[in-house]
Amino acid sequence: MKTEINQENILEINDLRTSFFVGKNEVKAVDGVTFQVPKGKTLGIVGESGSGKSITSLSILRLIDEPGKIVGGSINFKGEDLTKVSMSRMRQIRGNEISMIFQEPMTSLNPVYTIGQQLREAFKIHQGLGKKEGTKRAIEMLELVGIPSPDKRVNQYPFELSGGMRQRVMIAMALACKPELLIADEPTTALDVTIQAQILELIKELQEEIGMSVIMITHDLGVVAETCDYVAVMYAGNIVEYADVETLFEDPKHPYTVGLLNSLPRHDIEQDELIPIKGNVPAPDEMPTGCRFAPRCPHASEICKTHPELTETKDGNDVRCWIYTPDWDKEEVSVYDK
Amino acid sequence: MTNKLLDVNGLKQYFPIKGGFFGRTVNHVKAVDDISFHINEGETVAIVGESGCGKSTTGRAVLRLDEPTEGSVIFDGQEITALSKSELRNIRSEMQIIFQDPYASLNPRQTVKTILMEAMEIQKIGKSKKERTERVIELMETVGLQRHQMNRYPHEFSGGQRQRIGIARALSVDPKLIIADEAVSALDVSIQAQVLNLMKKLQREMKLTYMFISHDLGVVRHISDRIIVMYLGKIVEMGDTKSIFEKPQHPYTKALLSAIPVPDPKKKSNRIFLRGDVPSPIDPPTGCRFHTRCPFATDLCRTTEPTLERKDKEIDENHEVACHYALDIERGIHKAQYEMHNAREVLDDEDEVIEA
Incomplete structure (x- = not known):
């Protein structure tokens, strides 16, 4: 996979594999994911339910619980392999060097503690600040994320805030220790569009101020187009396409990416008809052995029964599809249609 | 028929x-x-x-x-x-x-x-x-x-x-x-x-x-x-799909449309940011219900509820809007009371809205 030559990467993931063990079965939720996050940039991971995008992000922070396990690959964060570091080192990293915000702000905030108490915790653990100093910093953080009258809000409980406000508190909490990498897992999916616009803009502005890198996990191609520099499209545990954001939207290569864009109803232009992708995502225990998209792909042929590798194309996209390899036979018709 | x-x-x-x-x-x-x-x-x-x-x-x-x-x-x-x-x-x-x-x-x-x-x-x-x-x-x-x-x-x-x-x-x-x-x-x-x-x-x-x-x-x-x-229990705008998307009249509809992320990195929308959140429907604002978040609101909006009617005679006849200033905004006579293209400023300015 191609990266900018002069740019330093804050995170490099290589062949990451995370599986869930149910009885005797191994469900490969993330199966050989490789990508880099350049410093100060935003990488979008886009995919539908079950594509493995959230599991990838949880793996980075080693937040995978039994029966799940990282079974292979490396996660290189500033020269350290996060799959190998001790749990106590991991605790130093979480919330301090790498932070995460989740979709549902209400379930991620503790309902019985005030906003201030929860923000102070981070300062206490990572910076050893006392109550007075911690509260002062908490108020500063709330102000930073645009919460009005932060000195009053700091003593309130999560239920007293609206959804948008809570997500801003989550962002304040995630940014409390000025992390170098922020993982945002569907940060605006539960919010109304006008509030979403505020939150996305806020993340963008804060990113520029702090200079952090962001991994934006989303199913929304609009959010990707507006916030990301690079995009990885995931399908069934694999990255099927990786490109910079302009290339991806202008010249999508993988049939799945093309299918996604064709099935998207747009508000900004008039469309005649949506062209859906046929069928459903295969169940994890019924994964095809070859290309995982083949059963739904309009171009699938005999060769697709073998698993394709992610290969670079001349246009700058990395694509996991036989069509873009010399082995592709144009004349052959789809075998999956019969 | x-x-x-x-x-x-x-x-x-x-x-x-x-x-x-x-x-x-x-x-x-x-x-x-x-x-x-x-x-x-x-x-x-x-x-x-x-x-x-x-x-x-x-x-x-x-x-x-x-x-x-x-x-x-x-x-x-x-x-x-x-x-x-x-x-x-x-x-x-x-x-x-x-x-x-x-x-x-x-x-x-x-x-x-x-x-x-x-x-x-x-x-x-x-x-x-x-x-x-x-x-x-x-x-x-x-x-x-x-x-x-x-x-x-x-x-x-x-x-x-x-x-x-x-x-x-x-x-x-x-x-x-x-x-x-x-x-x-x-x-x-x-x-x-x-x-x-x-x-x-x-x-x-x-x-x-x-x-x-x-x-x-x-x-x-x-x-x-x-x-x-x-918006908040009221119809603010109503019309044919094409007309609503291409010629939105109500400031809320405009803000709503501008807030949706466009799946095209080359199209940068000129976003209108709204202040704060939707007020409580238990005690909705007087006058136009959108006035607490509307950049164009005046005293008239705070006291008098606008009726839903066809304002612009040039647009589609089905297109109705409930806004006192829909026409004046369109003609550039009535201007926004504050800057609405900067997220942080809007957020900083939110105090009164939340407290109210």
């Missing part, structure tokens, strides 16, 4: 808040507050708006799933609000609803066949069991499921397939009007497109009328003929 299938007039839906010493009604949530609209036969009308605007409540009130507080709902010439329970049951076969979460709205202990048969038995459709079974098979095929799947349980289906079952159930009683309440919102885009295309196809073939409730303006632009934009 277009025929009004549904005519809603002055609909109000207040929900009481119990409290105080003896559990008396202390206040009301004014979920829908005096709205009027109609839907023509064979048309798709979308009701859009953000959480709490009253769009779902409107759908439920039309079906009388909640008893409307005030107003009239005339369906196919019959006043719904005046019907008795049994009359209502009869007419419900003509108006069906599809919900957002197909799993929560299907009984997990019944097979698809039982689910589909039940509705037909209640509505006395089909003379015999055999006839009904045949109809189940026909319905399964209509919505793109296979006939052998009818003996399966809902958990054996994927989200998109479950939504197809929901559609099949709605169709089983031969309705005229289908209310789709966020029917495709929980689905992944690739599946969502399948279901949307199915709904369009069914409409063409069966001459269905849709009331399509959604927060997703992309979906709405694709499926609807006309759009009703709601």
